[in-house]
Amino acid sequence: MVESGTAKRCRFSFKFSRRKLNRLKMSEKINLILDCDVGVDDALAVMLALATPNNINLMAITCVAGNATVDKVCINTLKVLKVCDRLDVAVYRGACSGIIGGTFRGTPYHGVDGMGDVQNIPQPDIKLIKEEVAAIALVRMVNERPGEISIAAIGPLTNIAIAMKLDPHFTEKVKEIVIMGGELEGRAAAFLTSEFNFTSDPEAVHVVLNESKCPIVIIPYEICQNNGFDFDYYISTISQNNKKANFIKAITSNSLKREQSRAHIYTPWDFYALAYLVDRSVVTNMANVLVQVELHGSLTRGKMVPDWNRKVQKDHNTNIIMELDIDKIKILFLKMCSNA
Template sequence: MPAAVSPRKIIIDTDPGQDDAVAILLALASPELEVLAITAVAGNVPLDLTTLNARKVCELAGRADLPVHPGCAGPLARPLVTAEHVHGKTGLDGADLPEPDMPLQDTHAVDAIIAHVRAEAPGTVTLCALGPLTNIAMALKKAPDIAERLAHIVLMGGAYFEVGNITPAAEFNIYVDPEAAQVVFGAGVPLTVLPLDVTHKALITPDRHHAFAALNSSVGQAVAGWLGFYERFDREKYGSDGGPLHDPCVIAWLLAPDLFTGREINVEIETSSALTRGMTVADWWGVTDRTPNALFIGDLDASGFFDLLTSRLESLV
């Protein structure tokens, strides 16, 4: 018999956010993944709410044992920009969850990331970044040795053809802290990027939304409620048949990379221009001689993605 494959060890760095919450649930429903910790960062909503929301989602999934660490309350060099206009004032509008009983850890997220990466064998920890990259950049700056120890960083952020969703040139996660993104993209860690080009193809159509509600579980009802609120913004903005489900694409890529296609390209982050701050300058066509530093995903099998997501969430009660 072939030897059993050990679960991939991951840390989820996040700013929940309804789509972040669904990504966390997908990870916790997947035996191929071992979530070492959740580290919260300010982004979609301020830090006090992202830490609260992360714990609510853990308890919804029956994982009150999972450590949740508070991270950076603002970007490296700029005032915080948030997205209550998308996610609501709580960040998880659309479904009311009880106040969590599980504690918030005392250890700062940056120190937790460093400690976990150093404690595990080299090349075994993957960072899953669902929000602004402030915590991860701070960890790389504080402990440069972890760059060689990390297996991978997989992040939702940026765009090429789709360009921007918070400005004409920039995607929200990168825009909030472009200096942090510049650190991460330049760290030399194997990097996979799930940009708007692919996440805008993961649309929450009415049938897919109904499939979550039909799970007939507390998780299914929460997800259906969250997404019913969350997608209204993008439906109105883009006139599409549903809102895009961004952050679960990060976890789905780890679970089923064959659902996705992309290219190894060079990606640079614009930090100085007022007009294009936070732009991911993606050399999709190879027109420069800059060395590729990221696998930039451009397409996905949306039906396969939603089948995977729905089937995994069904395992949670």
């Protein structure tokens, strides 16, 4: 792995103890709600959750605007569920803009529809989308099973923040929140220096990071990018002749071309957050550090600000994933594509 400068500086100060890592590696089946803005990499994350039923019980998917409008995100979600023969998973429509309004749409990387603009995927029945609003559904499900549900938040955090405002005790009853978002070195460049999910709704990020009472794990942009799949592996893996591999090949075609000319690797960012939930041992190093978000900077709005030097004397429950075992993640991706 190409280790970032921040990772090198923090490697020894924040390295998890062997005992703590061993606890994280213990296998347990997770009751999961996936909160996402289904684009290409979100689709792969959903597919991984569904391909590992011994590890993940996917209870519901709550949709939020991000890579596309929330209506398109809901349709994309149903398309993924259909190809996986899992239309029984409940899908809820959520926030259509950030907490204080406005939208920050994804780049053409994911296509106009958020999922590669593939023409030959059948349109799903939108009547399958539940009438209950996502944030209300989140509050209801967590209250029905307090302490039992993990949330993977791999899009803008608007739905989670709204749920927290609806129920001040919401996160006291959530087992954990795993977030794909933020950046360590300002290289994500969704808006000069900040990462897309955080920039889409910085106020929601502020609410989640500052008011949550449950453990939070963040996997930042650079840690994913530094562990991208090499092209030979990726292309050979998605070249299997089965329904899932063909679907992945179709929706990633345009983004694959962009990555081939730019970085020579393919990085399904959101997939890594689910990989951690499926198998904790894919993470080899975490940093326990207070994390805030910039709300007002004209060039840095939405930027993640970790307190590496512990200047802010405040209790917190946040860990940043710093290193991954890419070989284990590749195995998960291969199994997912092979599981037709």
